[in-house]
Amino acid sequence: MINASGQGGQLAFDGQYVSITRNGFLGRASHGRGEKKLHISSISAVQWKPAGPMVNGFIQLSLGGADRQAAKGSRTMNAAKDENSVVFTKKQQPEFEQLRAAIEQAIAAGHAPQAPAAAAPSLADELTKLAALRDQGILSPAEFEAQKARLLAQ
Structure with a gap:
């Protein structure tokens, strides 16, 4: 004050x-x-x-x-x-x-101009990232399926 x-x-x-x-x-x-x-x-x-x-x-x-x-x-x-x-x-x-x-x-x-809020990644983007991690061998096929199921359940 x-x-x-x-x-x-x-x-x-x-x-x-x-x-x-x-x-x-x-x-x-x-x-x-x-x-x-x-x-x-x-x-x-x-x-x-x-x-x-x-x-x-x-x-x-x-x-x-x-x-x-x-x-x-x-x-x-x-x-x-x-x-x-x-x-x-x-x-x-x-x-x-x-x-x-x-x-x-x-x-x-x-x-002052307000910064635009960051857009949430789309479901398709998230699935593409998970598939890339699986293809690189970072995620096992079982881990990929579990993460995919989690995303689809949201």
């Missing part, structure tokens, strides 16, 4: 779900109380703005399609109003960087 606490909110990621919990007056006033859980498969992207010496940064989770970028200078203000964002200070940023990396890695893993 990776946790990161920011200004008015906290993010937690357990490998499957991202939980957004609001805390403090600022968080509850703008988004209400409670917790929002998002499965990693519903998150399409992570928007990120690092904190600077004079301004806060934010992490914003995009759901579904692409989000519009706000005009420069108002991005952090817009993120503070978004229920899928948490604003953080320069001091809080390392926790959020770790969280961001884990979420992006999980998103990428969810989009």
Whole structure:
């Protein structure tokens, strides 16, 4: 479980779900109380703005399609109003960087092509292999017949 606490909110990621919990007056006033859980498969992207010496940064989770970028200078203000964002200070940023990396890695893993399952050999292939072993003298005729009977009984 990776946790990161920011200004008015906290993010937690357990490998499957991202939980957004609001805390403090600022968080509850703008988004209400409670917790929002998002499965990693519903998150399409992570928007990120690092904190600077004079301004806060934010992490914003995009759901579904692409989000519009706000005009420069108002991005952090817009993120503070978004229920899928948490604003953080320069001091809080390392926790959020770790969280961001884990979420992006999980998103990428969810989009990675899956290896096709190996097809089970057919009955004919198995019988051909057994016959070859018998012809090479590795199996006796009795062993071949026993293995053939076992395959046919399946």
